[in-house]
Amino acid sequence: MSSVNDRYYVPHNSYWPILGSIGLCALFVGFARVLTGENIGSTLMVVGGLIMVLMLVGWFGTVIRESQSGSYNQQVGRSFRWGMCWFIFSEVMFFGAFFAALFYARVLSVPWLGGEGSGFSTHLYVWPDFLAAWPLLQLPDPSQFDVAKAPMAAAGIPALNTLILLSSAATVTWAHWGLKAGRRRQLIVGLALTIALGLLFLGLQAYEYRHAFTDLNLSISSGIYGTTFIMLTGFHGLHVTVGAIMLMVILGRSLAGHFTPLGHFAFEASAWYWHFVDVVWLILFTFVYWL
Amino acid sequence: MTDSIQAHADEKPAGLWRWVVTTNHKDIGTLYLLFALLMFFIGGTMSMVIRTELFQPGLQFTDPLFFNQMTTMHALVMIFGAVMPAFVGLANWQIPLMIGAPDMAFPRMNNWSFWLLPFAFSMLLSTLFMPGGAPAGGWTMYPPLVLMTGDAFPYLIFSIHLMGLSSLMGAINIIVTILNMRTPDMPLMKMPLFVWTWLVTAFLLIAAMPVLAGVVTMLLTDRYFGSSFFNAAGGGDPVMFQHIFWFFGHPEVYIMILPAFGVVSTIIPTFARKPLFGYASMVYATASIAFLSFIVWAHHMFTVGMPLVAELFFMYSTMLIAIPTGVKIFNWVSTMWRGSMTFETPMLWAISFVVLFTIGGLSGVMLAITPADFQYQDTYFVVAHFHYVLVTGSVFGIFGAVYYWLPKWTGNMYNERLGKIHFWCSVVFSNLLYFPQHFLGLAGMPRRIPDYAIQFTDWNQVSSIGGFGFGLSQLIFVYVVFHAIRAGRKAPARVWDGAVGLEWSVPSPAPYHTFQEPPKLADGQLQSEGV
Numbered sequence: 001m002s003s004v005n006d007r008y009y010v011p012h013n014s015y016w017p018i019l020g021s022i023g024l025c026a027l028f029v030g031f032a033r034v035l036t037g038e039n040i041g042s043t044l045m046v047v048g049g050l051i052m053v054l055m056l057v058g059w060f061g062t063v064i065r066e067s068q069s070g071s072y073n074q075q076v077g078r079s080f081r082w083g084m085c086w087f088i089f090s091e092v093m094f095f096g097a098f099f100a101a102l103f104y105a106r107v108l109s110v111p112w113l114g115g116e117g118s119g120f121s122t123h124l125y126v127w128p129d130f131l132a133a134w135p136l137l138q139l140p141d142p143s144q145f146d147v148a149k150a151p152m153a154a155a156g157i158p159a160l161n162t163l164i165l166l167s168s169a170a171t172v173t174w175a176h177w178g179l180k181a182g183r184r185r186q187l188i189v190g191l192a193l194t195i196a197l198g199l200l201f202l203g204l205q206a207y208e209y210r211h212a213f214t215d216l217n218l219s220i221s222s223g224i225y226g227t228t229f230i231m232l233t234g235f236h237g238l239h240v241t242v243g244a245i246m247l248m249v250i251l252g253r254s255l256a257g258h259f260t261p262l263g264h265f266a267f268e269a270s271a272w273y274w275h276f277v278d279v280v281w282l283i284l285f286t287f288v289y290w291l
Numbered sequence: 292m293t294d295s296i297q298a299h300a301d302e303k304p305a306g307l308w309r310w311v312v313t314t315n316h317k318d319i320g321t322l323y324l325l326f327a328l329l330m331f332f333i334g335g336t337m338s339m340v341i342r343t344e345l346f347q348p349g350l351q352f353t354d355p356l357f358f359n360q361m362t363t364m365h366a367l368v369m370i371f372g373a374v375m376p377a378f379v380g381l382a383n384w385q386i387p388l389m390i391g392a393p394d395m396a397f398p399r400m401n402n403w404s405f406w407l408l409p410f411a412f413s414m415l416l417s418t419l420f421m422p423g424g425a426p427a428g429g430w431t432m433y434p435p436l437v438l439m440t441g442d443a444f445p446y447l448i449f450s451i452h453l454m455g456l457s458s459l460m461g462a463i464n465i466i467v468t469i470l471n472m473r474t475p476d477m478p479l480m481k482m483p484l485f486v487w488t489w490l491v492t493a494f495l496l497i498a499a500m501p502v503l504a505g506v507v508t509m510l511l512t513d514r515y516f517g518s519s520f521f522n523a524a525g526g527g528d529p530v531m532f533q534h535i536f537w538f539f540g541h542p543e544v545y546i547m548i549l550p551a552f553g554v555v556s557t558i559i560p561t562f563a564r565k566p567l568f569g570y571a572s573m574v575y576a577t578a579s580i581a582f583l584s585f586i587v588w589a590h591h592m593f594t595v596g597m598p599l600v601a602e603l604f605f606m607y608s609t610m611l612i613a614i615p616t617g618v619k620i621f622n623w624v625s626t627m628w629r630g631s632m633t634f635e636t637p638m639l640w641a642i643s644f645v646v647l648f649t650i651g652g653l654s655g656v657m658l659a660i661t662p663a664d665f666q667y668q669d670t671y672f673v674v675a676h677f678h679y680v681l682v683t684g685s686v687f688g689i690f691g692a693v694y695y696w697l698p699k700w701t702g703n704m705y706n707e708r709l710g711k712i713h714f715w716c717s718v719v720f721s722n723l724l725y726f727p728q729h730f731l732g733l734a735g736m737p738r739r740i741p742d743y744a745i746q747f748t749d750w751n752q753v754s755s756i757g758g759f760g761f762g763l764s765q766l767i768f769v770y771v772v773f774h775a776i777r778a779g780r781k782a783p784a785r786v787w788d789g790a791v792g793l794e795w796s797v798p799s800p801a802p803y804h805t806f807q808e809p810p811k812l813a814d815g816q817l818q819s820e821g822v
Contacts, residue, residue, distance in 0.1 A: 007393065007807060007808070008392075008394070008472070010393055010394045010398055011314050011398055011399055012314060013312040013313065013314060014312060014314055014398075014399045014402060015312055016399065017399060017402040017403035017406050018312065018402075018406050020403055021403065021406045021409075021410050022410075024407070024453065025410040025414065025453070028414070028449035028453065029414065029446075031445065031449070032445035036442045036444075036445060038442075059399070078471050079397065079471050079472070082466070082467040082470055083396070083397060083463055083464075086462075086463045086466055086497050087463060089497055089498070090459055090463070090497050090498075090500070090501045091501065093497070093498050093501040094501035094502070094504060095505075096502065096505075097502045097505030097506055097509075097535055098509075100534075100535055100538070101520055101535065104528065104531045104534065105526060105527060105528070108528070109526060109527060109528035109530075109531060110526050113526060118596065118598065122523075136526050139525055139526060140523060140524050140525070140526060141523075141525070144519075144522070144525065145517070145524065145525045220512065220516050220517055220518045221516070221517025221518065221519075223519055223525040223526050224519050224520070224525050224526035224527045225526070227512075227518040227520055227525065230518075231509075231518065
């Protein structure tokens with residue numbers, strides 16, 4: 001046993017990556033065909049999505065089995081931790097692009113269209129009636145886009161959602177304490193609470209979207225305010241969903257008796273990811289809803 | 292127990308299927324390099340179409356739309372298909388060998404990083420046959436022009452998503468391998484410089500590729516879902532695309548050159564038979580270039596309309612890059628100073644890199660001067676500039692690396708005479724190809740056009756002749772590699788007598804699995820020692 005563990009575990013021959021390439025390619029080609037109005041697009045998407053699910057379950061399943069059989073030494077664990085950190089960093093940069101778009105619009109493009117600074121002549125000759133304001137409820141050219149009636153208020157559901165996500169960060173940390181102290185009950189209850197709070201967040205977010213679409217006429221196509229609102233909250237919601245799925249897997253594994261007080265990388269990775277979506281939400285709440 | 296591990300470790304499945312399911316860093320490195328070579332020829336064919344059309348003024352062979360498809364696709368294929376995968380291939384082969392690691396940190400993910408690429412490029416190249424043709428708005432995909440692409444549009448976006456995912460996973464793998472898999476005797480400041488430059492490159496990739504993914508996603512939603520990121524009618528701004536794109540695009544430029552710096556820093560000490568001059572300053576210069584790459588992006592946009600303060604900031608920050616780059620040039624020259632130099636093929640590529648990359652760097656400083664850029668922008672001067680850094684820089688660096696390490700990979704020496712013929716043909720023809728483009732640009736010939744005013748004819752013909760010659764010269768390279776594998780004489784473990792580094796302590800060809808136990812470092816085995 002120990003002679004195996006001294007060495008860095010190098011797996012041999014895996015079918016999962018090529019399956020993942022086929023699945024992802026089918027998903028994208030299918031989506032492209034839907035967008036260009038060609039046939040079998042949605043079928044291809046479903047097939048590609050199913051292949052991806054199969055791949056993810058298979059690949060992660062293999063890794064979990066290897067981990068449970070003791071194939072991984074501490075150095076492998078360090079690789080996983082580094083890998084997750086860099087992955088989260090890449091996600092930070094991804095959100096950074098969308099926040100950059102938000103700030104560019106708020107600080108530069110909308111005021112310029114309103115005639116500020118070098119935008120003077122654009123304003124004068126193209127859209128002299130446009131008044132710069134944020135949230136943007138009057139568009140430079142209203143004929144191209146269907147503008148929102150009112151902005152999304154920060155009080156109410158968004159504030160409540162902030163509270164929910166912050167509590168979920170506390171519960172996941174409490175679960176971690178339980179795991180480290182060997183109190184499995186606390187681990188399981190903490191994880192279940194975190195998942196429940198995450199799902200509650202998503203439910204409220206869905207309700208808020210319905211309110212935005214039906215009552216406020218606020219959608220992706222209602223000008224740059226709606227565009228940044230939907231894209232930022234949408235991608236954030238997607239990440240909460242992924243985080244919740246990760247935590248559900250962790251809960252399942254905890255119930256199956258996986259993880260030890262000293263070795264529980266998968267738990268840590270999911271918790272880090274959860275904190276990451278939490279921090280994104282705080283920035284989002286501040287700049288998309290509140291200020 | 293130990294026997295079964297050993298047997299398991301040597302298992303090397305036969306047949307083509309091996310290459311599909313492999314998790315071995317050497318196999319995957321080979322796949323990357325072969326893929327890059329294939330793309331080099333596909334992208335090269337497109338450039339031949341461009342140079343053929345430009346041989347004479349007027350429209351001879353292509354219609355303008357197809358010409359624009361060629362320039363766009365040539366750039367995308369060469370950047371994402373040839374140069375980047377070639378460097379990742381070199382990293383795959385060499386980094387574990389150079390740091391004494393048994394493999395990459397995530398061998399399965401390594402396989403996926405590669406195997407996304409054939410799918411991504413099948414998707415991208417298939418657009419050539421779609422209604423409306425391939426993307427033709429330039430590789431920079433500026434809206435609103437790119438939004439007028441035909442059915443190819445979503446395929447362009449999704450192929451970039453796939454390439455980005457591949458690069459991102461490759462970069463995470465490389466950075467984790469370097470940080471966590473080094474033999475215990477090797478602290479960061481004793482790593483070979485190729486490993487250092489790749490560490491920084493991987494960081495740049497992880498920081499930049501998600502931004503590209505984000506911005507092309509915005510293009511997709513602008514076209515199909517009614518968002519108004521880049522539409523002023525809804526409060527957005529087309530210029531915003533350029534800002535976000537070049538925030539990715541400028542680090543991307545260094546992603547394509549830093550590993551070449553590492554290659555040259557490896558080759559020159561070997562053939563000058565002296566340790567690299569100024570190891571630590573090379574490391575700090577690399578890190579400085581990486582930092583600066585994030586605060587210079589708008590020098591690609593001087594004429595697009597920016598506040599004066601921004602023009603000045605981006606001019607000065609861009610000029611700062613000349614300092615760490617100059618440090619590197621001086622260090623390479625100082626390494627050669629009073630060395631016992633010999634001029635085997637890898638060394639020829641490295642020396643020509645130093646000279647020709649410097650030409651590209653200096654025309655870069657010219658372009659950095661905002662008022663001067665107002666004259667140069669969108670002319671062939673820009674084309675000449677970035678081909679000097681990308682072809683006689685990056686691509687020459689890759690060729691140098693391949694000649695340097697080919698004996699280690701194949702176990703056989705390449706034919707030195709043929710290698711030198713390949714080098715001299717390439718260096719003569721590439722200068723014939725690109726140097727006149729400086730004159731054309733300064734005389735006012737715009738880039739990305741199929742036709743031109745009659746006074747530009749002479750230099751265009753010279754450039755085209757250089758282009759055809761350079762293209763044909765690359766066939767010699769294919770023959771050299773093929774010949775080395777088939778008929779080369781056996782190479783010893785330490786192929787070059789001045790070479791240092793762990794990769795030379797294993798036999799040639801390198802066994803399928805190496806350094807399953809972390810190696811001990813002997814004296815003088817590292818590049819940084821003796822400085």
